[in-house]
Every structure is written in structure tokens, then in C-alpha cells.
Amino acid sequence: MDHFNYRDGVLCAEEVPLSRIAAQVGTPVYVYSTATLTRHFGLFQQALDWTEHLVCFAVKANSNLAVLKLMGDLGAGMDVVSGGEYARARAAGVPGERIVFSGVGKTRDEMRMTIAGGIRQFNVESEPELRALSEVAASMGAEVPIALRVNPDVDARTHEKIATGKSENKFGIPIARSREVYAEAARLPGLKVVGVDVHIGSQLTDLDPYRQAYGKVAELTRALRADGHEISRLDLGGGLGIPYRRDNSAPPLPIEYGQVIRDTVGHLGCEIEIEPGRNIVGNAGVLLSQVIYVKQGEGRDFLIVDAAMNDLLRPAMYGAHHDIVPVTEPAFDRAYRPFDVVGPICESGDTFQKGTSLPEMADGDLIAFRSAGAYGAVMASEYNSRPLVPEVLVNGDQFAVIRARPTYEDMLSRDSIPEWL
Numbered sequence: 001m002d003h004f005n006y007r008d009g010v011l012c013a014e015e016v017p018l019s020r021i022a023a024q025v026g027t028p029v030y031v032y033s034t035a036t037l038t039r040h041f042g043l044f045q046q047a048l049d050w051t052e053h054l055v056c057f058a059v060k061a062n063s064n065l066a067v068l069k070l071m072g073d074l075g076a077g078m079d080v081v082s083g084g085e086y087a088r089a090r091a092a093g094v095p096g097e098r099i100v101f102s103g104v105g106k107t108r109d110e111m112r113m114t115i116a117g118g119i120r121q122f123n124v125e126s127e128p129e130l131r132a133l134s135e136v137a138a139s140m141g142a143e144v145p146i147a148l149r150v151n152p153d154v155d156a157r158t159h160e161k162i163a164t165g166k167s168e169n170k171f172g173i174p175i176a177r178s179r180e181v182y183a184e185a186a187r188l189p190g191l192k193v194v195g196v197d198v199h200i201g202s203q204l205t206d207l208d209p210y211r212q213a214y215g216k217v218a219e220l221t222r223a224l225r226a227d228g229h230e231i232s233r234l235d236l237g238g239g240l241g242i243p244y245r246r247d248n249s250a251p252p253l254p255i256e257y258g259q260v261i262r263d264t265v266g267h268l269g270c271e272i273e274i275e276p277g278r279n280i281v282g283n284a285g286v287l288l289s290q291v292i293y294v295k296q297g298e299g300r301d302f303l304i305v306d307a308a309m310n311d312l313l314r315p316a317m318y319g320a321h322h323d324i325v326p327v328t329e330p331a332f333d334r335a336y337r338p339f340d341v342v343g344p345i346c347e348s349g350d351t352f353q354k355g356t357s358l359p360e361m362a363d364g365d366l367i368a369f370r371s372a373g374a375y376g377a378v379m380a381s382e383y384n385s386r387p388l389v390p391e392v393l394v395n396g397d398q399f400a401v402i403r404a405r406p407t408y409e410d411m412l413s414r415d416s417i418p419e420w421l
């Protein structure tokens with residue numbers, strides 16, 4: 001359930017008509033709902049209320065400072081994968097003790113910065129990273145909590161570009177080799193082994209891969225304890241999928257996911273960390289856009305809109321589907337016909353949907369791409385020198401711009417021409 005519904009014939013975010021946001025902020029623009037974000041975070045809290053836990057919001061899904069502040073104020077921890085994400089989490093007021101650091105390529109600079117600023121745990125993904133972290137921590141006189149991210153070789157049954165738990169993926173330490181690596185970790189200075197980490201992929205619509213992966217983590221935890229390690233935390237990653245189509249069967253709910261966690265690792269008495277991103281913020285956001293032209297092609301009609309692949313990359317990158325709906329509620333008896341919905345960028349790949357059924361549209365009409373709150377704004381670029389898409393947060397009947405649209409002057413001021421040219 002989200003908070004984007006038609007009221008008096010206009011699509012609203014909570015109580016704010018999207019047409020009002022378009023008039024005041026312009027389009028394209030991302031619009032998020034505070035109520036949906038709050039509700040979705042609460043569902044994960046509830047799913048784990050049977051145990052000590054920390055829900056670490058995956059900052060990569062949406063790193064806007066206001067969104068992070070909202071999450072942090074609700075009690076979320078953060079899962080970060082770069083110095084930049086760490087800086088954002090801290091700027092949003094989240095203490096280091098609630099931040100876990102994941103990712104295959106942490107640099108020494110990032111290690112130094114996060115150790116100095118305070119960190120809950122590093123999720124270490126390789127032996128070279130383990131040794132580098134040991135050197136950095138020891139040189140700072142620190143002892144940093146670590147978990148090893150293990151690769152359980154489980155098929156997450158998701159898009160191949162976002163599956164991370166198979167042996168051919170770059171992520172994690174092969175689970176079969178992990179006991180040796182834990183032994184090395186225990187010997188190295190500057191490190192304190194506290195747990196096991198796993199993350200098998202994103203947009204999972206089936207709980208069975210989780211069951212398999214967490215079963216392997218449970219087995220490993222027992223073996224590690226027998227080896228003498230104190231394993232007190234399990235970081236079980238993120239990845240729970242969302243419905244991208246109104247009409248298809250919905251993926252499992254957080255409460256069902258929480259039950260899988262309880263069934264597989266609940267008996268170990270560990271503190272549980274999870275790292276959901278998409279499931280919290282995906283359906284808490286839409287991309288609001290405006291029709292520039294309705295263009296007649298040969299055998300097909302194009303809806304040329306002012307959002308483009310640089311603003312919402314997922315369709316071009318993964319062939320992903322986002323429901324497209326008119327902001328003005330179509331009359332009951334309105335005829336629908338197929339359109340190819342495309343952006344203004346000079347690539348045929350700048351196509352959001354082919355042959356999508358929409359009511360008759362005219363220049364200036366508003367549309368919304370649903371389920372765009374996760375991996376939307378964060379993956380946006382300025383390709384074709386288009387200003388980075390702005391973001392708005394709605395709360396009840398009020399809204400605020402939480403990222404402004406840069407002016408052309410802002411954009412130009414970042415480049416410089418050397419004096420010898």
C-alpha cells in the first residue's frame with residue numbers, strides 16, 4: 001500500500017495534488033511520500049520485533065538527505081557502500097554506531113574516514129580488503145568490528161545484473177573458504193570479528209533463495225563458534241522485491257520474510273541486521289513528468305515526455321517496467337490506445353515503455369511513473385546536459401523541495417577552461 005491515490009480526479013501524493021507540485025517546481029521531478037516511507041520502515045521493524053535487531057536502510061536506493069534524516073529519526077541504521085554515502089548518512093544525523101559499510105572496493109581513504117568518524121561494522125568482501133583494513137585500523141590504534149560477507153552460491157532468481165549471491169558474482173568470500181579467512185581475521189591486528197554478512201541480490205520475489213542462503217549462514221555460524229569465534233551479529237542483507245505492476249501477484253511481505261529469518265537463524269541468539277532499500281522507498285516515490293508532444297509515427301504514436309533515461313535509468317538499463325499513469329484521472333468511458341512513451345534524449349534506448357495503453361493525451365498533460373522512489377534519482381545523470389532531476393517530499397498537505405533543480409549557470413560553473421586553451 002502506498003499513499004499515491006486519485007482524489008477529486010487528480011493523482012495526489014498524500015493530500016497534495018501532483019499538478020500543484022508540477023506548477024510550483026516544474027517537471028520532471030521525483031515526489032516521495034513521508035507516510036509511505038514511515039509505513040514501510042515500520043513493517044520491517046515489526047517483522048523483526050521478536051529479536052534484537054537493526055534495520056539498516058540501504059542508502060544506495062535513495063540517498064537524499066531528507067529521506068535519510070526521516071529514516072534515521074525513525075531509528076534506522078544505514079548500509080553504505082562509499083565514503084560519499086557515509087558522509088550523507090552522517091550529515092543526516094545518523095551516528096556512526098548505526099552505520100555498516102559494505103562493498104567490494106573500499107579504499108584505504110574510505111576506511112580511514114569511516115573509522116575516524118565512527119562505524120558499527122565493516123562487511124569485508126575479500127582477503128586483500130581484510131589485510132588492508134587491518135593495516136589501516138592498526139595504524140590508527142583502532143580495533144574495528146567486522147563481519148565477512150560470504151557468497152553462499154545461491155540463485156536469487158532475479159535479473160542477472162542485480163544478482164549477487166552466485167559464485168560467478170564478484171561479491172563476498174566463497175562460503176566454502178570462509179572459515180580459513182575467519183581464522184586469518186582473528187589473527188590480524190586492528191580487527192574484531194563480530195558476525196557474518198550475506199546479501200544475495202535485489203528485487204527478490206521468492207523467499208526460497210533466502211531460506212537456502214540463511215540456512216547456509218546458520219551452518220557456518222555454528223562451525224565458526226566451534227572454531228572459537230564470537231559470532232554475535234548476523235547481517236542478512238536486503239533485496240526483498242516490490243510489486244512494479246498493479247496487476248501481478250505481489251512479492252512476499254516483510255512479515256513473511258521476517259518469519260524466514262526466524263526459522264533459519266532465529267535459534268542462534270544473534271542480533272539481526274537487515275539492509276532493505278527498494279522495499280522501503282521504491283513504492284514511496286513517483287517520477288512526475290509532462291507530455292511535450294504527441295507525435296504520430298508510422299504505425300505507432302509516440303508520447304514524448306520531459307523525463308528521460310538520464311532521470312530514470314532502470315527501463316533502459318534492465319528493461320524494467322514502471323507503471324505509467326495520467327495525473328488527471330481518466331473518465332470512466334474514456335477510450336485508451338497504445339503509445340510508445342519516450343524521452344527527449346538522442347538514443348532509441350530512451351524508451352520507457354512500448355505500446356502502453358493510455359487515454360488520449362495532449363501536449364502539457366502530466367503523467368507519473370510509479371514505483372520510482374528506489375534507484376531512480378540516485379542513478380540519474382546529466383546526460384545531454386540535462387539538469388539533475390529535483391526531488392520533493394510530501395507530508396500530509398505540505399511539501400518541500402528536498403533537492404533543487406540546478407540552473408544552467410550552476411552546471412556551467414563546475415567546468416573550467418584552462419588558460420592555455
Ligand SMILES: Cc1ncc(COP(=O)(O)O)c(C=O)c1O
Nearest residue numbers: 058202203238239275276277278
Ligand atoms: C550489500 C547490499 N545491501 C543492501 C542492498 C539493498 O538491496 P535492496 O534495495 O534490493 O533491498 C544491496 C543492493 O542490492 C546491496 O548490495
Ligand SMILES: N[C@@H](CCCC[NH3+])C(=O)O
Nearest residue numbers: 060162202203314374375
Ligand atoms: N540499481 C538496481 C538495484 C541494484 C541493487 C544494488 N545492490 C535497480 O534499479 O534495480
